[in-house]
Amino acid sequence: MDENSIIALTKQxxxxxTNDKHKGQAGRIGVFGGSLEYxxxxxxxxxxxxxxxADLSHVFCAREAAPVIKSYSPELIVHPLLDAPGAAAQIEPWLDRLHVVLIGPGLGREASTFKVIDEVVEMCKVRKKPLVIDADGLYYVSINPDVLREYPSPVILTPNVMEFTRLIGSNGEGNKKxxxxxxxxxxxxxxILCKGHDDEIFNREALVRVAGGGSGRRCGGQGDLLSGAVSTFLAWALEQLKPCDNRPLIAAFAACKLARACNARAFAKYGRSMTCSDMIHEIHPVFDELFERR
Structure with missing residues (x-):
């Protein structure tokens, strides 16, 4: 697929x-992450x-993280279950409600947490839930790659260069595909969406690069913003676009374009003072410019 074709599809x-939709139809996302430190x-x-x-966003986190995350926004549905007794059994009923599961932001690397994630991934596999994996979720996959073997639904991994090196076992140079x-x-x-100066997105069949936008300001949280955007775009791509193997690639491309433009707009306003919260505020005008149908 050429870039112009992908751009045209992102607009779909x-x-x-419309007034004939009900809450939840535009996407229900589950984020698995949130620990004492993060x-x-x-x-x-x-x-x-x-x-x-997306219409609804759920966060499945450790008990200590829940009050803090709730205090950030009343918009999020927060479940303090990752370190609860019988965590997987309590999480399982919620999985049927989710369109996409995002694993990793602030997850931490506790062995006990990874055991719960083992069970969550297996339940997602049975239910054919699409996955987005980022941050500590990438570390989890790097030490246990077989968890994705024969996974039946789309999986998007979003490593930066260092995470890619650990994930693939390479030096990160040369042809990443x-x-x-x-x-x-x-x-x-x-x-795989490999983040860098130019983002590279590829699967077995295709590769596309995303350049432009962005800035020299690398504040924390930008990768988390990207993974959340990828999750919503993936839910939409699987629903809105005709079946094709490149729907996850199109979703990742759209998220990269959005994150880079949000960074550029926020940096133009705040320069070195820019934070991820400033980028969040730019999502609406960037989305309106890039993706709304005219």
Missing amino acids: LAPPL TGAPYFAAIASLKVG EQSGNFLALAKNIT
Whole structure:
């Protein structure tokens, strides 16, 4: 697919805003992350999924993180279940309600948490739930890649260069798609979005680069914003676009365009003072410019 074709398809992603829809039809996203140390990451991912246009955003986090995340925004539905007794059994009923599951922002690397994620991924596999995996979720996959073997639904991984190196076991230089061959072979539905100066998005069949926008300001939270946006765009792509193997690639492309433009707009206003919260405020005008149907 050429870039112009992909851009045209990104403009078809957003479901029409009509009066005959009910709450939840435009996307229900589940973010699995949030620990004692990290509460901002799941917030940025979850609020970005809402600001892009999902109807509902759930955060499944550790008990200590829940009051903090709730205090950031009343818009999020927060479940303090990741470290609860019998966590997986309590989480399972919620999975049927979700269109896309995002694993990783602020997850932490506790072995006990990863055991719960093992069960969550297996339940998602049975239900054929699309996955987006970022941050500590990428570390989890790097030490347990077989968790994605023969996964039946789309999976988008969003590593930066260092995370890509750990995930693939390469030095991060050269042709990333070729280096990822063995990893992509785990399942036919895996797409990798490698973040960098130019973002590279690829699966077994296709590769596209995203350039432009952005700035030299690398404040924390930008990757979380991106993963939340990817999750909503993926839910829409699977619903709005005709079936094709490149729907996850199109969703990732749209999210990269949005995040880069939000960064550029916020940086133009705040320069070195820019934070991820400033980028969140730019989602609406950027979305209106890039994706609304005229």
